[in-house]
Amino acid sequence: MHVRLRVPVALLGSGTAGMLVAVQSRINGGLSQQIGNGYLAAAVSFGSGMLLLALITLATPRARRGMRLLSAEVRSGGYPVWGLLGGTCGAFFVLTQGLVASVIGLALFTVGIVAGQVLGGLLMDRIGIGPGGRVDPSLPRVVGTGLAVVAVAVSVAGGLGGSGSPWLVVVPLIAGVGMAWQSAVNGLVRAAAQSAIAATFVNFVVGTAVLVVAAAVSLAVQGWPASWPSEPWFYAGGAIGMIFIAVAAMLVRLTGVLLLSMSNVAGQLIASVLLEASLPLAGGVTTLMAMGTVVALVAVLIASLPGRRSRS
Template identity: 60%
Template sequence: MAHPKLQLAAALVGSGLAGVLVALQSRINGGLSQEMGNGFLAAAISFGGGLVVICLALALSRRGRAGLRRMRDEVAAGRLPRWALFGGAGGAFLVLSQGLIAPVTGVALFTVGIVAGQVSGGLVMDRLGLGPGGRILATPTRLIGAALAIVAVVVTVVGSFDPGLVLLVLVPVAVGVGVSAQSMVNGLVRSAAQSAMTATFMNFVVGTVLLLAAATVSVIVGGWPTQWPSEFWLYCGGFIGVIFIAVAAILVRRAGVLLLSMSNVAGQLVAAIAFEVGFPLADGLTPALVAGTAVALIAVITAALPSKPLGQG
C-alpha cells in the first residue's frame, strides 16, 4: 500500500486536474448560454447530457447498480441521511451560474468567486466533521489560506471599478460553498454505496430535475431559442461534469473537504487564466484579474501547507 503522504499527494494532483475540467466546463457552458441566449436551458442541456452519460455507464456497471441497492438500504436503516442524496443541487447551481454569470464576469473573475466560496465552505465543513473523513481541525495555514481567498475576491472586484460586479461576484461565492457541500455529501454517498458511480448518478438525477424545472419556466416566459450553436464541443459540459463529480467523490475522504477544494481551485485558476487569454467570455485579462488570481493561488498553496491544528502543542 502506498505511503499516506503519497496517497494524499496523488489525491491533490488528481483534484487539481479535475479543477481544470471545472474551468473548461465554465467556458463551455458560458459559451452555450451566449449562443442560445438562454442560460437556464443551456444549464439543463449540460446537466441532462451528463445524466445520459452516467445512465449508460450505470447500465454497464454491476458495481454501480449494486451501489444503488446499498444506498437505498443505508437510507432505510438511517445510516445515510436523506439530505445527503441532494448534493446535485450544488452542481445544478454551479452549471446554472456558469451560463448566467460567467459570460458577464468572464471565466477568471467567476473562478475567483468560486474559489472564495469553496475555501470558506470547505474550512467550515471540515471543522464540523460533515465529510466522510470526519472532523478535521483548523490549522493556522488553513485559516490564513481561507482569509487570502476572500482577499482575492476583494482585490479582483475593487480593481475592476465596476460596482455591478460586486453583487454579481457574490453569486459564484455562494455557489462555491455549494460545490464544497456537494463534494462533502457525495463522499458520504460514495462511502455508503461503495461506488463513486452511484454518487455521481444521484447528483445528475437531482440536478437535472431542478434545471429542467427552471428551463421549462424560462421557455414558457421567454420562448424557445431562435438559434442553436453548431459547434459540437458546446454540448460537452455534462460529460465533463460527470468526470469532475466522480473524481471529487473518490478523493474527498483522503484529502478532506478543504484540501480537496484547495487543490481543485488551483487547477481552476490556472485554466481560467488560460481561457481568458485564448478564449475570453467577457473582457479578457485585466491587472485586477491577474492580481486577484495570484492571491487566490497563494491562498490555495498556503492552506495546503502542513501545520498543527489549533489548540495542539
C-alpha cells in the same frame, strides 16, 4: 501508493479537475450566449451528463450494486435523505455558469466561486460534514483561507471596472459555498454506496430534475431558442461535470473538504485566466486578476501544510 504520496497526488488530481471546472464554465457560458437561455443551457449540460452516467451505471456491476446498497441504506434509515441532495448545489452552480459567467467574464466569475469554495470548505471541515470527519482549523489552513480571500479581493478589484455589475460576484460566491457542501455530501454518498459512479449518478439525477423544472418554466415564458450552435464542444459540459464530481467524491476522504476546495481553486484560477485571455466571455484578463491567481496558488501551498485531524 506510498502513504506520504497519497495527499499530494490527490491534490494534483483535484487541481486538474478544477481546471476542468473552468473549461465547463466557459462551455456553458458560451452555450448560454449562443441560445439566449441560461436555464436551458444548464439543463442540457446536466441532462447530458446524467444520460452518460445512466449508461455507465447500467454497464458497471459495482455501480449497480452501489445503487442497491444506497437504496437499502436510505430505506432502513441508515443514510439521511438530505445527504442525497448534493446535486441541487451542482445544479445551481451550472445555472450560474450560464447566467452570470457570460455577463461578468470567466476570470471574475471564477474568483467569486473561489471565495465561496475556500470559506465553505473550512466550514464543512470544522463541522465534520464529509466522510473524513472533522478537521480542526489549524493555523496553516486559516492563513491559507485568508490568503485565498485576499486573492479574490485583488482579482475582483481588477475586474469590477469592466463588468459594470459588481453585485453579481455574490452569486458565484454562494455557488462556491454550495460546491463545498456538494463535495462533502457526495463523499458520504460514495461511502454508503461504495461506488464513485453511483454517487455521481445520484448527484446528476437530482441536479437534472431541478434544472429541467427551471428550464421548463423559462421556456414557457421565453419560448424555444431560434437556433443552436453546431460546434460539438458546446455540448461537452455534462461530460466534464461528470468527471469533476466523480473525482471529488473519490478524493474528499483523503484531502478533507477544505484542501479539496483549495486545490480545485488553484486549477480553476489558472485555467480561467488562460481561457479568459484567449477566449474571453467578457472583459478579458487584467494584471490584478493575474496577481490574484499567484496569491491563490500560494494560499493553496500554505493550506496544504499538515494540520490536526479529529474524527467524529
